[in-house]
Amino acid sequence: MTCRYSKLNHTIEAYDKKTELLVFEVNIPDGNIEQLRKIMNWTKPEDEIYGYDLDSQKITELENLIGTEFFDPQFDFQLGCYGSN
Numbered sequence: 001m002t003c004r005y006s007k008l009n010h011t012i013e014a015y016d017k018k019t020e021l022l023v024f025e026v027n028i029p030d031g032n033i034e035q036l037r038k039i040m041n042w043t044k045p046e047d048e049i050y051g052y053d054l055d056s057q058k059i060t061e062l063e064n065l066i067g068t069e070f071f072d073p074q075f076d077f078q079l080g081c082y083g084s085n
Contacts, residue, residue, distance in 0.1 A: 007084050008048055010036060012062060014075040025080075026070050028062070035065050040079065052079045 012026040028036060033048075039061045042048060054062070054077040062079075063069050071077075 009082050009084055010048075011080050011082070012054070012059075012070065013078045013080050014070065014072070015078065017074055017076055023075060024070075026066065026068060028066055032065055039065065049081050051081065053077075054079055 010028040012028065014023045014025070015021065016023050036042075037048070039058060040047070040052065056071075058079075059071050059077055063071065
């Protein structure tokens with residue numbers, strides 16, 4: 001993958017279902033990319049750069065991966081990505 005950033009960071013984003021505003025983010029710590037690829041079923045390097053809606057199964061797997069419970073039924077969850085140098 002050709003990328004102008006030296007590092008990709010992934011976050012779990014929680015959006016209020018009524019206002020659609022971002023309420024909070026949970027960072028996925030460095031060193032978890034292989035597990036994240038398995039959870040998200042990514043097969044190509046470019047899969048890592050997009051945003052994804054998260055269903056309840058993926059949310060549970062991500063909570064187990066990072067050791068933090070964040071699910072709340074009042075929010076919609078997405079996996080986001082941003083680059084940094």
